[in-house]
Amino acid sequence: MIVAIDGPAASGKGTLARRLARHYGLRHLDTGLLYRAVALKLIHRDMLEDAEAGAEEARHLDPAFLSDSALRSEAAGAGASVVSSYPQVRQALLEMQRRFAAEAPGAVLDGRDIGTVICPDADAKLFVIASPEERARRRALELESRGEEVDEAAILADIRARDHRDMNRATAPLKAADDAVTLDTTTLDADAVFAAAIAIIDGLTGRTPAS
């Protein structure tokens, strides 16, 4: 089974995808980390504007680098939103994501274009959203819990800028696939989102819920 989870920044995709993967015994790929990794490599080389260098980095990504905590920084996220608009970078990362999805026993992938481009035949597609204010609140709490200094207004501005870039780029823009189910999590906690997602996926795939 392949489950595609897409949606804007800090909507709760990763949290949900991890829990779904555990529940269904599937592998999980946070595809945002791939773009973050490419961005960080380019930032270190002071070459964030160089699409060809980005594609080269994407082709030679070391999977071990994906667990580097530096990828979680706001700078890496903002950089990812820049390099993800380069078609060469998206192309270089496409096959790797498809291979990951195709391997047994199946996978949950979360990102921006999983249901539309990477896995258009996924068994279930969820489009996870929340208001920009709620997403900024969640991201602020997350950064605070990591001991980082937080300016929630700046986070909200970054989220809005990222939404705009992600939704308006020419290649694989952020949007719900025609057959995706939209899950608005603005007023739902993570447990409620998980329960709603299970009900949707079990319904779509004809599974009987585990007792």
Ligand SMILES: Nc1ncnc2c1ncn2[C@@H]1O[C@H](COP(=O)(O)OP(=O)(O)O)[C@@H](O)[C@H]1O
């Ligand atoms: N439904 C929810 N309600 C409140 N906080 C949530 C919810 N889902 C996730 N979070 C928290 O919000 C932050 C962003 O979630 P995350 O899963 O990383 O989002 P994304 O992968 O979409 O960027 C994390 O700190 C996470 O613990």
Ligand SMILES: Nc1ccn([C@@H]2O[C@H](COP(=O)(O)OP(=O)(O)O)[C@@H](O)[C@H]2O)c(=O)n1
């Ligand atoms: N499948 C994907 C995943 C991420 N991305 C880009 O990578 C950036 C960072 O993604 P992320 O999922 O790690 O970001 P958050 O939602 O966690 O903030 C996004 O803003 C997108 O521009 C993408 O274009 N396609």
